[in-house]
Amino acid sequence: MHSSMSKIKASGFITDDFLLESEAAKTLYHNYAKDLPIIDYHNHLSPQLIAENKPVNNITEAWLKEDHYKWRGMRANGIEEKFITGNAPLEDKFSKWAETVPYTLRNPLFHWTQLELKRYFDIDSILQPNTASEIYKKANAILSTKTPAQLLEQMKVEVVCTTDDPADSLKYHQQIAKQDFYTKVYPTFRSDNLFFIQQDNFKSYLKRLENAVNFPITSYQELIKAIDSRIEFFHENGCRLSDYGVSGAFTIVDYTVEEVSKIFSNYLKGGTLSSSEINKYKSSIYIHLGKKYHEKNWVQQYHLGPLRNNNKRLQKLFGADAGCDSIGDYSMAESMSKLLSQLDETNQLAKTISYNLNPSQNEVFATMMGNFNNADAPGKMQWGSAWWFLDQKDGMEKQINTLSNLGLLSRFVGMLTDSRSFLSFPRHEYFRRILCNIIAEDINKGLVPNDIAFLGKMIQDICYNNAINYFKFNQTTEQ
Incomplete structure (x- = not known):
């Protein structure tokens, strides 16, 4: 070791009552939360490894x-x-x-x-x-x-939603669907690459998209046709969620389809786009995708706030995703409001989950989502689980407490791993223990009625039932 730190002598550190600080917490966790199956609706697991199902x-x-x-x-x-x-x-x-x-x-x-x-x-x-x-x-x-399937079953993972590019063939999901696994594995439509018109490799991505849809993309209208085709393909293969996680500011500006058509045509001809033109293009994609997600009765997810690839030396050495991303301090509220309001105005706002990476924006995100709830579904607009750097005890407690103060914790769809590892699923247990301890603390302080059965049902809803009812993975009819 780099210093003379002595050995840690404790063993059996993870006891049955880990993180549970009272009898009420122990009762809530062991009697109501512990044995529930897991719905992991956002992660980065490899569908190829699941399909091939060979031991790691x-x-x-x-x-x-x-x-x-x-x-x-x-x-x-x-x-x-x-x-x-x-x-x-x-x-x-x-x-x-x-x-x-x-x-x-x-x-x-x-x-x-x-x-x-x-x-x-x-x-x-x-x-x-x-x-x-x-x-x-x-x-x-x-x-x-x-095998991966056995590791998932061991943790009672009923559903896994992977993160997949619009141009992906989904061949591994199709292979998984034919196998008799305990865990259902569904794709998620991760739209990021559709927005990168300012990057050098966007034209090569358009070629990849052309190969997926089997027709040329020589106009904005054909791009939209290609996007719609891929959404339909994903839906046919069990997809019920979309996702977006591009680094940087989240910007929505006014545009017309005619303007964006000319911008896209100019781009294809080799023209250089201004920042204003890029924002008009991106805004049109946000709005079009949002309307399609509503049409398909999908849930749309927005992961907002990272500042990526800060260490250029590591990026050159390893590439993107070298582990040198951090929390950004972008302004989010106005563009979030503009996007959600524009979709809501025409009754085309899908069920939505937003996640913030900057904890100073907890209240911003929690209150923004509350602006657009309606009778479409209980908890239609979700402020999502503590994400990435906030995915720890303090971050989860702050997210739970802020959501309790500004929304309805009882309608929350709960935890996800956001992980690439088949060994990450005890994170759901971690969340459940923290949740039970918070509710028990309220009991002990006299802040909520000492009704274990009622509170236990609320915990079961947050940990499992709400997600089942919200995502509707088995939905087969168009809404």
């Missing part, structure tokens, strides 16, 4: 390969990059993570690490250098016998 075999591959949280922790601990994203041997990488874990105390990485070791491998020991070799061997032995 190695804990380093399962844990460290794409985990930006762990990468950042290891960098903060002074670990060389070759042990993080480089070509060091897998066991050496795991050892360096084990070296880092004791230094993650009070970071959610410590809780997540120990929860995952306990739930998937029944390991009570704290991961650290003196336990690393034994844990590595035991975890790998178990992983060699468990």
Whole structure:
């Protein structure tokens, strides 16, 4: 290790009552939340790995390969990059993570690490250098016998919604649908690449989209036709959610279709677009997509607020998604209002979930979503679960408390992993324990009636029932 920090002596850290600080919390969690299945409606799992369904075999591959949280922790601990994203041997990488874990105390990485070791491998020991070799061997032995489908079933994951590009063939989802898995795996229409008209590779993306729809895109009208075709294709393959997560400011401006048609035509001819023209193009895509999502009765998701690829040295070394993204401080309220209001004005506003990355905007997002609720569905407009850097105990508590103050917590659709790892599903348990502890604290303070059955049902709704009723994954008829 880099210093003489002593070994952590505690084992059995993850007890049955982890995070549950009162008898009421224990009752709510163990009797009402613990055994519920999981609806993981947003993640970045690989549909290919699920379809092929071969054991991952190695804990380093399962844990460290794409985990930006762990990468950042290891960098903060002074670990060389070759042990993080480089070509060091897998066991050496795991050892360096084990070296880092004791230094993650009070970071959610410590809780997540120990929860995952306990739930998937029944390991009570704290991961650290003196336990690393034994844990590595035991975890790998178990992983060699468990396929992705089995790992999902082990955690009672009923539904997984992956994140998929509009041009994706969805061939792996089609393969999964033919297999008898406990977990249903659905695609999500992630629209980001449709907006990148200012980037050098946008024309190559249009070629990819052309190949997917099998006709040329030589005008804005044909682009819209291609988008509609892909939405229909995704719907036929079980998609019931869209997503958007482009970095930077979220900007909606006025435009006409005639203007955007000329802008797109100019772009195809090699013209240079102004920032105003780019914003008009993007705004037209936001509005068109929003109307189509409403038509298909999908849920639209907006992940807003990251400032990506801050470390240009790491970006050059590794590429995008090197784990050097952070919280941005963009203005969001006016453009969110403009988008949602414009769709609502023509009764074409779909069920919507928005997620903010900047915690200073918690109240902004919570109150914005409350502006557009109606009788279409209970909790139609959702302010989503604490996201990314906020996906930890303090962030979840603040999100739950703010939503309680400014909306209806009882209509909340609950937790998601937003993860690339098949070992990440104890995050739902983490959320459920935190939720139960918050409600129990209210009981103990006399802030809510001491009606365990009523509050237990509310917790079950937040953790499972609301998501089932909201997303309607089995819907087959057009709305």
